[in-house]
Amino acid sequence: MKETVTVAMIKKEQDSKKKQKLYQTYVEQMTPTHSCIKNIFHAFLVGGLICTLGQVFENIFLHYGVNQENAKLYMTISLVLLSVILTGLNWYPRIAKYGGAGTLVPITGFANSVAAAALDYKVQGQVFGIGCFIFSIAGPVILYGIMSSWFFGLLYWLIK
Numbered sequence: 256m257k258e259t260v261t262v263a264m265i266k267k268e269q270d271s272k273k274k275q276k277l278y279q280t281y282v283e284q285m286t287p288t289h290s291c292i293k294n295i296f297h298a299f300l301v302g303g304l305i306c307t308l309g310q311v312f313e314n315i316f317l318h319y320g321v322n323q324e325n326a327k328l329y330m331t332i333s334l335v336l337l338s339v340i341l342t343g344l345n346w347y348p349r350i351a352k353y354g355g356a357g358t359l360v361p362i363t364g365f366a367n368s369v370a371a372a373a374l375d376y377k378v379q380g381q382v383f384g385i386g387c388f389i390f391s392i393a394g395p396v397i398l399y400g401i402m403s404s405w406f407f408g409l410l411y412w413l414i415k
Contacts, residue, residue: 294355298354309333313327313330365393376388376391
């Protein structure tokens with residue numbers, strides 16, 4: 256009787272190892288492979304294109320007689336508007352999938368995170384949906400941005 260239990264346990268253990276090996280093979284097949292160099296290139300390309308587009312906007316505004324300070328302001332507004340429109344059309348996520356970290360150029364990435372949250376929670380209504388959750392993604396960025404600027408400002412003040 257004891258031998259039967261031992262043989263059954265060995266067989267069960269072999270089945271378990273077989274299942275584990277099959278599962279590992281499945282995971283390896285399904286896990287996407289990433290090329291670090293390729294991702295860096297895509298991020299550099301997309302981030303550079305966004306920054307170049309910003310410079311194009313600024314040059315256009317300067318060409319039409321807007322002063323330097325206002326041209327930068329209008330360029331920022333244009334990039335935010337374009338980012339929100341692309342998010343609404345569901346194109347920004349596609350660009351982000353290709354460009355990765357390159358789409359996190361601060362102004363466009365921030366606008367995308369706010370617009371995406373607003374779109375996700377609009378079904379819950381203006382107040383309890385959009386109003387409550389619009390900064391759910393961007394909120395930590397704002398919080399830690401303010402906290403770090405306060406900390407470094409205090410540090411700068413103490414050093415001077």
